[in-house]
Amino acid sequence: MERYYQPEIECASREQILAWQNERLVKQVQYVYDNVPYYRKKMEEKGVTPADVQSVADLHKLPFLTKADLRDAYPYGLCAVPVSEAVRIQSTSGTTGRRVVAFYTQHDLDLWEDCCARAIMAAGGTKDDVVHVSYGYGLFTGGAGLHGGSHKVGSLTLPMSSGNTDRQIQFMCDLGSTILCCTPSYAAYLSESINERGLKDQIHLKAGIFGAEAWTEEMRRDIEKGLGIKAYDIYGLTEISGPGVSFECSAQTGMHINEDHFIAEIIDPVTEEVLPEGEKGELVFTCITKEAFPLLRYRTRDICVLKREKCSCGRTHVKMSKPMGRSDDMLIIKGVNVFPSQIETILLNKGYAANYQLIVDRVNNSDTLEVQVEMTPEMFSDSVSEVTAKEKELVNAMKAMLGIYAKVRLVAPKSIARSEGKAVRVIDKRKLY
């Protein structure tokens, strides 16, 4: 039986959804124009006034926002409310070490948690469930989002956060966790650990909600089999709110976008033209209910397809495919955003030439990052301990900037493959898309 958190919204008619979008968009554009000077300036430069946007059909007239705007406007430039009205900050890694910070009013948190509650109920969650949240808590939106959603559903919420696998499994067995929320790679790791210890018959999981990184159908099957559950995908980004921007239902054929809060468009990433329905392109979101951080036409850089066909679950909101790639060079490794330019910055800061290559792979369903660095006379010494100390220094600097461990491999000068004279910076062996 399909369960809904807000059936009157989730299964509303298309006309109703469009009516909400039209009304909220018009109000929101005026609100942003009045309260975010940064965006007002962009509108003025484009010669657009709030009066030009009378419905969703006029959305294309508005200027885009990109990660570069978030960097320029850092930290408060895109915040539409005074600090006194905002109650929360969440953050995600950004380019060249500057983080993206997003703000929330209490109302924003409420709506975000509603979105996550919809995802939990779409995965079969009720107030009788024990929701085991193994997303990281803290600045990362994963923990906070699913935690809040679980409260809204009325489930018993286990705020485990990430790491300490022994304790995760112990609690799972002892407290009878029924819904697991974490990254797909951590779910795969937990599944392996549980089966290695022969504890599969002592866990009571029935479903999992996994997001924040790309995963394949094959990985889904592995996790479903390993844990004896149904695995649901969830999508989101800090800039727009966090997890729950869209989520999978029982059909498992794409993620329903919460269109009462976010208007989705697909554009050609090069020409920036809006593409007709069903075409593959870059996903763009416009937040129509947010107060503190109301981004309009934010370019996600995720490449995907929107599908409006009728869904067997009864929901009427548009479905997006799993992201099929990126329109920039961002990598998502262990759920963390990594830009090659960040690694370049570290190397240059340490006085090395930026001759490097990133090798991303997935070993036992867990991402690995290896940074190959071409040896230079500055790094070299006849003493191995001195060379390894410099190597360690690089590993620590990367851990500090990226938040994840990267293996550094020192390679011979000029050994990194170059195509047409340009070094190939990233080799992603994961084949996720």
Added chain:
Amino acid sequence: MTINQISVFIENKPGKLAEFTDILSKNNIDMRAMSIAETPDFGVLRIIVNDSYNAACVIREAGYVFSITPVLAVAIPDEPGSLGKILNIMGQGDVNLEYLYAFTAPKKDWAYMVFRVQDNEKAIDVLSKNGVKLLNQADLDQLFD
């Protein structure tokens, strides 16, 4: 009283060392002594050659990362206990040893060691005072005449 050691970065992969030694042989460079310190990813090859200036030019030309380090070469009697004697002298003289390796020359009754220490001046002082025979580049060349 030091001799020049050339240290070269070599990737820890099949065939890499052979590539390097081929370059030396093509350029008629003779190795007097060698050792390798290895990690899972790379090795540091340390060599002492007949003509270190020429070797350095050839190695640079071939695109290797390398460095030249002055090290100490010592002749010791080829009999049990003689290395220990020298190590004790260094220990008592508070000379810290980074690494060492041995090599042979066509001279009966003598063995040869290369010492890499933190402070060459201090080590030379301590060893000379205790009558240990240090070799310079000319001494080394004579051994192989």
